[in-house]
Amino acid sequence: MPYPVEEAARRRTFAIISHPDAGKTTLTEKFLLYAGAVGEAGAVKARSGRRAATSDWMEMERKRGISITSTALSFEYRGLQFNLLDTPGHRDFSEDTYRVLAAVDSVVMVLDVAKGIEPQTLKLFEVCRTRGLPVITFLNKYDRPGREPLELLDEIEHQIGLRPTPATWPVGIAGDFRGVIDRRDGSFTRFTRTVRGSAIAPEELVDAAVVAVEEGSAWSSAVDECGLLDAVGGDVDRATFLAAESTPVFVGSALTNFGVRHVLDALVDIAPAPSERLDVDGVPRPLGSGCSAFVFKVQANMDRSHRDRIAFVRVCSGTFERGMVLTCGRTGRPFATKYASQVFGAERTTVDEAYPGDVVGLVNAADLQIGDSLYVGDPVEFPPIPRFAPEVFASARPIDTGKWKQFRRGLEQLDSEGVVQVLRDPLQGDANPVLAAVGQLQFEVFADRLDVEFNAPTEVSASPYESIRFTDEPTADRLREIGGIRILRRSDGRLVALFESRYRLQRLENDEPDLVLEPITVS
Numbered sequence: 001m002p003y004p005v006e007e008a009a010r011r012r013t014f015a016i017i018s019h020p021d022a023g024k025t026t027l028t029e030k031f032l033l034y035a036g037a038v039g040e041a042g043a044v045k046a047r048s049g050r051r052a053a054t055s056d057w058m059e060m061e062r063k064r065g066i067s068i069t070s071t072a073l074s075f076e077y078r079g080l081q082f083n084l085l086d087t088p089g090h091r092d093f094s095e096d097t098y099r100v101l102a103a104v105d106s107v108v109m110v111l112d113v114a115k116g117i118e119p120q121t122l123k124l125f126e127v128c129r130t131r132g133l134p135v136i137t138f139l140n141k142y143d144r145p146g147r148e149p150l151e152l153l154d155e156i157e158h159q160i161g162l163r164p165t166p167a168t169w170p171v172g173i174a175g176d177f178r179g180v181i182d183r184r185d186g187s188f189t190r191f192t193r194t195v196r197g198s199a200i201a202p203e204e205l206v207d208a209a210v211v212a213v214e215e216g217s218a219w220s221s222a223v224d225e226c227g228l229l230d231a232v233g234g235d236v237d238r239a240t241f242l243a244a245e246s247t248p249v250f251v252g253s254a255l256t257n258f259g260v261r262h263v264l265d266a267l268v269d270i271a272p273a274p275s276e277r278l279d280v281d282g283v284p285r286p287l288g289s290g291c292s293a294f295v296f297k298v299q300a301n302m303d304r305s306h307r308d309r310i311a312f313v314r315v316c317s318g319t320f321e322r323g324m325v326l327t328c329g330r331t332g333r334p335f336a337t338k339y340a341s342q343v344f345g346a347e348r349t350t351v352d353e354a355y356p357g358d359v360v361g362l363v364n365a366a367d368l369q370i371g372d373s374l375y376v377g378d379p380v381e382f383p384p385i386p387r388f389a390p391e392v393f394a395s396a397r398p399i400d401t402g403k404w405k406q407f408r409r410g411l412e413q414l415d416s417e418g419v420v421q422v423l424r425d426p427l428q429g430d431a432n433p434v435l436a437a438v439g440q441l442q443f444e445v446f447a448d449r450l451d452v453e454f455n456a457p458t459e460v461s462a463s464p465y466e467s468i469r470f471t472d473e474p475t476a477d478r479l480r481e482i483g484g485i486r487i488l489r490r491s492d493g494r495l496v497a498l499f500e501s502r503y504r505l506q507r508l509e510n511d512e513p514d515l516v517l518e519p520i521t522v523s
């Protein structure tokens with residue numbers, strides 16, 4: 001068996017998604033604790049203040065205590081290499097998060113038992129479903145009073161459309177958590193708290209007859225509920241999990257470490273390893289073939305002292321060796337990988353070798369763009385990373401007109417990084433651009449970076465537009481005759497029409513069906 005194939009088999013590349021405050025950071029830290037990557041939970045946070053475990057390099061992130069950027073964290077557990085891709089943890093959607101989902105093989109969804117699925121993040125979960133990403137669910141904070149787990153299962157089924165299959169089931173009510181029954185083998189694990197979960201929670205496998213006596217009614221209710229789940233056929237099923245139809249559910253508390261090990265074990269035992277990635281024509285790229293990768297994120301100026309542009313790639317096949325020359329499919333140009341690193345937060349470690357499923361940050365990637373395919377040997381073009389229909393729009397102008405040059409440079413850079421989509425008037429060029437995004441936060445990041453990195457303080461103000469459609473020149477000519485519509489061009493050359501009124505758009509679609517008004521959908 002060629003080496004990359006073996007290495008791929010021992011990798012798990014995944015992301016944790018959750019609503020802010022549901023416990024993603026805590027769970028990440030506990031994964032590190034259980035993997036032995038940190039001696040004590042909190043150590044990662046403590047090193048440089050709050051949240052060092054997350055990528056908090058941006059000033060704005062530090063100010064707000066949120067993580068906007070996405071990088072990768074690797075650790076070993078049970079002989080496997082885990083690559084945990086960081087997704088931005090904020091209340092808003094951003095395209096960045098969606099791009100990360102294009103680079104992972106599975107997802108751990110963290111829900112707060114007291115809150116369940118919160119509307120803002122529902123969309124993220126739906127994306128997993130539509131992209132066919134297997135999802136493991138962790139019902140967190142069971143150490144505190146919360147909702148009935150059965151009720152939460154119902155919510156998962158009805159709101160996300162994933163059939164929940166509980167792998168573990170809690171003994172004790174939320175707030176008085178004793179342990180879990182593993183429904184797969186009927187065993188009971190009792191947990192003991194450690195102070196703020198700084199060390200691995202002592203676990204004890206207890207015989208059912210003994211628990212029945214010791215835990216009394218908590219045990220009998222849990223057994224009754226398990227009976228109910230058995231009756232509705234809610235057993236973990238790997239085939240439907242891999243097909244993104246069902247989701248194994250684990251109950252626990254990241255803070256006290258209860259149930260953390262069960263989730264890690266599930267990632268080992270049932271989560272998929274990197275498999276052959278399909279190219280644009282649906283042809284699989286064999287894992288053992290020449291090295292190939294695609295860019296899922298581009299980030300400039302990550303480190304003030306470096307002033308560079310890093311392209312984050314996910315390796316899809318072969319062995320990546322630092323120094324190798326890859327070809328960029330889009331430009332046909334060679335890219336020398338002299339500087340390759342793994343970046344997490346402000347730290348960089350040089351990567352000499354990487355395998356399918358790994359994430360590598362390619363430094364000096366001035367020519368690379370999101371979605372680019374790189375390869376050695378047989379050429380390959382991977383499908384483009386989905387772009388999402390923008391839902392919010394804004395206009396931008398430099399506050400100091402003397403900073404016009406800096407503003408233009410920033411506009412181009414942040415557009416190519418995908419921080420926002422810049423829509424330009426074909427006649428006006430960079431003057432009066434409209435910014436389009438999935439969430440408002442993208443505009444804030446845009447303004448912040450123009451100010452800090454490009455020295456071009458920018459005023460971003462609300463735009464009156466409500467809807468966007470792809471269009472063509474003949475339709476654009478017709479639309480120009482109507483008020484409340486603007487015709488602009490994306491950086492990829494496609495023409496779009498922006499509508500101030502959703503209602504007017506609907507009427508046009510009904511009244512003039514020959515017009516080209518193509519919705520921008522997730523591709």
Ligand code: G4P
Nearest residue numbers: 018019020021022023024025026140141144253254255256
């Ligand atoms: P996030 O990354 O998803 O935004 O959430 P994060 O892990 O930062 O957790 C948000 C808050 O919830 C934190 O409290 C954290 O300690 C708490 N938390 C996480 N998991 C659990 C759990 O299983 N049980 C309980 N009771 N709390 C949990 P904080 O007060 O905001 O921060 P900190 O001072 O504890 O760091």
